[in-house]
Amino acid sequence: MKGKRILLVEDELLIARHIEQMVKNLGYQVAGVVESGEQALRVAAEQAPDLVLMDIRLKGQLDGIEAATRIWKLYSIPIVYLTAFTDEDTLVKATLAEPFGYLIKPFDEKELLVAIELAFYKHQVDTENKEKRRWLKAILSSITDGLISTDREGIINFINPVAEQLLGKTSEQAVGQPLENIFLIQEGPGGKPWGLNLDRLASGLVADEDFYLVTGEDxxxxxxxxxxxxxxxxxxxxxxLVFRDITQRKLQEERLNYLAIHDALTDLPNRLLFNDRLRIGLEQARRRNLKLGVIMLDLDFFKVINDTYGHSFGDLVLIEAGKILKQLTRKTDTVARFGGDEFTILLGELHTGTSGLQIAERIVQAFNLPMTVDNRKLVVTASLGLALFPDHGQEPEELLKRADLALYAAKDAGRNRVQLYSEKF
Structure with a gap:
């Protein structure tokens, strides 16, 4: 640290010259010797010394404490006080300038050296710590996750801008408050809100748990x-505590889950969802002693439509066919697309087999009416096969197979009709 420049502020000339000589003897440079606080401020601004040795009692309007306070706030130059006064009031007042040391007059070179070197060391450590804190705050403020830190009592001492946005609270509103008063969460969309605290953090949080941040009604x-x-x-x-908004991820997951059980073209249930509803429907039918129907439906000569008008037009026909089937069935029924031009219909809660056959016949009649596709009217008839529970089968696979056999029988009979399953098939 030798070679550093030191400003000496002392209003007694003989003492000032003696201290100046000690400073030089120790290998430091003297940036100036002044006798008032006003002069100290001017030289500090002009010379930017590395350290100020400041007498507390000075000539002029500014005493050493006021001058030191201004120098520290304006230029962050470390201060070591020189004083012959050790009363408690003086020392308490002196701490306002955040001094880096005190020297009680009189003192020798060794004491001066220790005070100066200690001040330089403390200032270096303080500067490095402030720089680290600035870097850390900049890093934590720039990350895209919300971040909150607390002290040992669970009192919030830092919150980054992302956390402010997600919580709907400013740093001023959150810092100094207990974490459990600010960070309310619940498990699952319908869970009961509770405040997160250190005890819960100690027990561990699982990242994939279904947490929801509670902010008012949101x-x-x-x-x-x-x-x-x-x-x-x-x-x-x-x-x-680190947290992030996963709304978009949730929406994507919901969409993927939906697509996994729905046909991408018609938005109807696919084979997977249909089979699940068929299984549930059979359980309900057995429990309530009701019948259940399974219809397999193909559009007649659909290949001709694709070959004549193109596959894009054929897709529009399939979409329109799905809409027609949805309109003709009840809320308790399920219309699904298994692929190609093959649709499947689950008729639930049937009291008689005749009621299921009547629904199927209405479908045949509806497909004999012109449908409008891409501003073009055309008639696309349909062939249907119907199998009933418990008449034609007890298990899902059995009913689907027999409805399919009935469908082929309808096609063999000339298409554009419904065929009820018969053992002769």
């Missing part, structure tokens, strides 16, 4: 990770 799905911070002895000294 519920925001979040991915949540948190942990306690411990010192070398294992004592909890704080906590950190």
């Amino acid at each position: 519920r925001l799905p979040v991915e949540l990770r948190g942990s306690l911070i411990r010192d070398e002895a294992g004592t909890v000294v704080g906590s950190v």
